[in-house]
């Protein structure tokens with residue numbers, strides 16, 4: 001998978017222009033607030049996922065503009081393809097001249113992994129961030145998963161509404177049974193898919209982390225399904241029957257849930273736990289350790305994506321090297337050799353150890369090949 005070129009029109013602070021990418025490393029350097037991250041965000045949108053900064057579509061338009069467009073020429077499955085995203089203010093996509101509707105249609109067509117400083121929230125924030133990471137990663141290897149999540153959220157909403165109505169209409173309990181069975185069927189499937197994904201991701205994350213840390217630290221990743229008291233093992237292939245456990249828990253907690261007016265168990269309460277040498281990375285990890293955990297997740301996500309799709313995803317690395325000591329920096333730079341990489345930094349000297357590629361300066365939204 002590689003980006004050949006990207007053109008942008010009225011996108012954030014970027015002045016209309018085009019990036020002609022190298023197949024190897026593309027360094028985009030410049031001072032703060034010049035538009036480097038905006039450029040990575042523009043490429044990322046072609047994966048079909050939401051902005052990695054959580055931006056709403058309208059925020060992607062240049063101030064005071066009513067529409068924007070991005071055109072990506074890329075090579076996937078040995079074929080040159082062209083995708084175009086128009087934002088006015090909702091995003092629509094066309095692929096090779098055919099309208100595909102919403103950008104989620106690009107899931108699995110163009111693949112990338114992104115690391116941005118805001119992704120430290122994967123460790124530092126609550127479980128929702130970790131679920132978001134997991135879901136976005138799974139969607140890239142299994143695009144139909146997106147539909148399952150939508151169906152789950154719709155059914156969850158039905159149960160929550162019914163919980164409130166049941167307080168006044170006890171006769172609704174048989175309807176509740178039906179919704180709970182449906183919810184546990186879809187929810188159990190989501191948990192099974194998440195566990196299977198983590199079972200494959202976990203060894204790679206451990207290995208990359210231990211490489212980053214120079215073999216002095218051990219990282220453990222565990223999956224805690226919403227409603228379970230203990231994490232489920234990611235070591236063996238044996239997995240609990242999530243569907244049955246979820247149905248049991250939904251019935252068991254129905255009264256409590258009625259009082260709370262919301263559902264307390266299910267994949268919308270899942271969490272991932274990271275521990276370094278047995279201690280929670282969230283509670284005890286240093287900045288550098290937390291950054292390394294997130295990086296290990298992102299780099300491993302890319303390896304898994306390549307295993308599943310046969311294509312090496314494009315790596316988008318925003319300000320990845322800061323706060324890492326030289327040994328950790330070297331590990332990152334060596335690990336990504338051979339990938340197509342877009343890496344931003346303020347000081348291009350930081351990336352001198354990378355293989356040859358192209359370097360661009362970003363200044364006030366103007367992108368120029370650097371001398």
Ligand SMILES: Nc1ncnc2c1ncn2[C@@H]1O[C@H](COP(=O)(O)OP(=O)(O)OP(=O)(O)O)[C@@H](O)[C@H]1O
Pocket residue numbers: 011012013014030031032033034035036037038039059060061062063319344346362
């Ligand atoms: N919708 C928009 N329209 C115009 N300008 C915008 C829009 N959204 C963000 N900006 C501007 O883009 C600039 C930030 O760009 P970006 O986040 O890409 O910076 P950066 O070069 O990555 O900086 P840093 O090194 O600090 O991360 C800010 O000056 C911001 O005001």
